[in-house]
Amino acid sequence: MLRLSELKLPLDHSAADLEAAITRRLRLVPGELRGHHLVKRSVDARRRGAIALVYCLDLELEAGARRRLLRRYAGDPHLRPTPDNRYRPVARAEGAAAELRPVVVGAGPCGYFAALLLAQMGWRPLLLERGKAVKERTADTFGFWQGRRRFDPGSNAQFGEGGAGTFSDGKLYSQVSENPAYIRKVLEELVAAGADPEILTLHHPHIGTFKLATVVRGLRARIEALGGEVRFGQHVVALLLGDGPERRLAGVRLADGTAIACDHLVLAPGHSARDTFAMLHHLGVAMEPKPFAVGVRIEHPQALVDRARWGEAAGHPRLGPAEYKLVHHCNGEANAGRSVYSFCMCPGGLVVGATSEEGCVVTNGMSQHSRRERNANSGLVVPITPEDLAPYAREGEEALAGIAFQRHWERQAFSAGGGDYRAPAQWLEDFLEHRPSREPPPEAVVGSYQPGLRFGSLDGCLPDYVLDAIREALPVFARRIPGYAMAGALLTGVETRTSSPLRLQRHPTGLESLNTPGLFPAGEGAGHAGGILSAAIDGIKVAEAVALSLATPHRST
Numbered sequence: 001m002l003r004l005s006e007l008k009l010p011l012d013h014s015a016a017d018l019e020a021a022i023t024r025r026l027r028l029v030p031g032e033l034r035g036h037h038l039v040k041r042s043v044d045a046r047r048r049g050a051i052a053l054v055y056c057l058d059l060e061l062e063a064g065a066r067r068r069l070l071r072r073y074a075g076d077p078h079l080r081p082t083p084d085n086r087y088r089p090v091a092r093a094e095g096a097a098a099e100l101r102p103v104v105v106g107a108g109p110c111g112y113f114a115a116l117l118l119a120q121m122g123w124r125p126l127l128l129e130r131g132k133a134v135k136e137r138t139a140d141t142f143g144f145w146q147g148r149r150r151f152d153p154g155s156n157a158q159f160g161e162g163g164a165g166t167f168s169d170g171k172l173y174s175q176v177s178e179n180p181a182y183i184r185k186v187l188e189e190l191v192a193a194g195a196d197p198e199i200l201t202l203h204h205p206h207i208g209t210f211k212l213a214t215v216v217r218g219l220r221a222r223i224e225a226l227g228g229e230v231r232f233g234q235h236v237v238a239l240l241l242g243d244g245p246e247r248r249l250a251g252v253r254l255a256d257g258t259a260i261a262c263d264h265l266v267l268a269p270g271h272s273a274r275d276t277f278a279m280l281h282h283l284g285v286a287m288e289p290k291p292f293a294v295g296v297r298i299e300h301p302q303a304l305v306d307r308a309r310w311g312e313a314a315g316h317p318r319l320g321p322a323e324y325k326l327v328h329h330c331n332g333e334a335n336a337g338r339s340v341y342s343f344c345m346c347p348g349g350l351v352v353g354a355t356s357e358e359g360c361v362v363t364n365g366m367s368q369h370s371r372r373e374r375n376a377n378s379g380l381v382v383p384i385t386p387e388d389l390a391p392y393a394r395e396g397e398e399a400l401a402g403i404a405f406q407r408h409w410e411r412q413a414f415s416a417g418g419g420d421y422r423a424p425a426q427w428l429e430d431f432l433e434h435r436p437s438r439e440p441p442p443e444a445v446v447g448s449y450q451p452g453l454r455f456g457s458l459d460g461c462l463p464d465y466v467l468d469a470i471r472e473a474l475p476v477f478a479r480r481i482p483g484y485a486m487a488g489a490l491l492t493g494v495e496t497r498t499s500s501p502l503r504l505q506r507h508p509t510g511l512e513s514l515n516t517p518g519l520f521p522a523g524e525g526a527g528h529a530g531g532i533l534s535a536a537i538d539g540i541k542v543a544e545a546v547a548l549s550l551a552t553p554h555r556s557t
């Protein structure tokens with residue numbers, strides 16, 4: 001087959017128009033095009049008056065036509081032989097190696113994909129998750145958001161089956177370019193576990209909260225069907241290390257005192273496992289501070305974003321609710337060198353409480369598959385520098401300074417919210433004017449944050465340099481999205497869990513911890529991924545590294 005990309009058609013076209021466009025573009029004669037398959041479809045909205053759909057297609061062609069096209073379009077980057085992006089396992093459990101049982105910690109996208117790949121290669125991984133299975137976890141988390149249940153530090157938006165991404169928008173794209181075979185593998189496994197097949201062909205696919213819960217159960221079922229095991233309520237509180245100078249991993253200990261022996265451990269605890277990071281630091285596992293960002297969530301009417309992006313075409317069924325991505329590099333005297341960017345934008349979604357610790361308030365966004373809620377929400381965040389963290393660093397614990405920083409501001413927000421998990425909120429005009437919010441301005445956005453808002457001031461909930469940088473960025477963003485700085489846009493704080501504040505260092509090849517053989521740190525918490533897709537891909541890469549190590553006859557264990 002040949003792959004044709006960048007084929008543009010107007011929004012309102014038929015299937016016949018698409019076929020005619022292929023024929024025209026490649027100057028084919030009738031009978032030469034035997035069929036075509038959609039690879040990706042994206043939207044080109046650079047000209048709002050002429051929004052186009054952009055296709056990437058695999059073409060089945062008559063043999064002579066295929067040869068002719070390859071010659072004629074030899075220098076054309078948009079016509080190429082279809083690449084082979086199939087995923088191929090790197091090893092197979094056989095003989096004595098098959099009896100070795102790798103352990104995976106964390107049932108987030110990284111841990112589930114690591115376990116799934118190991119199981120597909122013939123091992124029987126044991127997966128340990130501190131939280132509950134998704135059904136019970138959903139009852140706890142939604143119960144907390146809706147005021148029916150107390151906050152549970154063991155079962156919430158961060159902890160439990162599916163990890164941090166379970167109650168989310170389920171966006172499945174990454175800022176980092178990845179091997180297409182890995183991307184394809186993740187998306188195909190998600191479809192096999194229950195996701196809509198359209199995620200395979202959309203440029204910016206997303207799953208949505210309730211569908212994600214189904215997919216997560218589907219992934220578990222696939223792991224178990226292959227001989228893997230998933231255990232919930234299994235909180236790993238210590239690594240057991242050998243006595244020798246190598247400190248080789250020998251097992252893990254759970255909160256109830258149970259010890260589980262293993263010599264290959266995939267540790268995928270997510271960015272909120274603060275107690276786990278402290279334990280690893282105490283044991284001397286190699287780690288370093290890592291940049292992260294903090295800020296607020298902003299809500300606008302989704303209709304405002306749709307109008308700005310789609311113009312007259314807003315509401316067209318082929319477009320759906322619009323997304324945005326904004327960046328501003330500050331140049332104001334006080335903020336020079338800082339930047340502000342939109343983070344994890346959720347069209348037609350809700351803002352939710354994403355703390356995993358008592359006495360803290362953390363915001364994030366989620367949506368249903370339909371993205372039909374009234375508001376668009378997005379994080380507006382500012383990167384934090386090592387100098388910003390200096391006041392939070394305790395001697396000998398520099399790698400944990402980011403956690404101390406996050407926790408400090410999350411507690412400030414908890415207190416400003418009234419001390420009952422409501423989030424502090426301020427309308428945009430009041431925020432710009434440094435004035436606590438009392439009365440809603442005309443056309444004020446009705447905030448969606450659960451478990452509720454307390455209006456006042458965001459001053460004191462984040463460092464001044466973060467709030468000032470956001471103040472500088474808002475009018476600039478309004479030039480890109482007219483109305484963005486509307487008086488009644490709503491800011492809710494604080495958005496602190498954007499990525500891990502530290503990195504568990506590992507060897508570039510082999511992916512083992514730098515100083516703890518047998519330990520394979522993985523995913524977002526280990527600082528090697530950001531988002532559902534990249535965490536899942538890191539899980540695959542680490543599973544490959546573990547499999548190669550298990551299958552090597554001369555292992556040092």
Ligand code: FAD
Binds near residue numbers: 364532
């Ligand atoms: P996690 O998903 O955090 O999973 C880690 C798991 O390990 C957790 O289940 C935790 O309970 C468990 N664990 C931790 N410590 C231990 C221990 N000591 N013992 C046993 N188990 C342990 N990303 C996107 O790409 N798109 C989105 O739309 C999106 N929306 C989001 C919305 C929300 C509300 C949140 C909170 C996050 C969102 N993210 C989104 C981020 C995304 O969820 C994470 O990047 C991703 O889940 C990271 O995967 P992970 O497997 O590395 O870690």
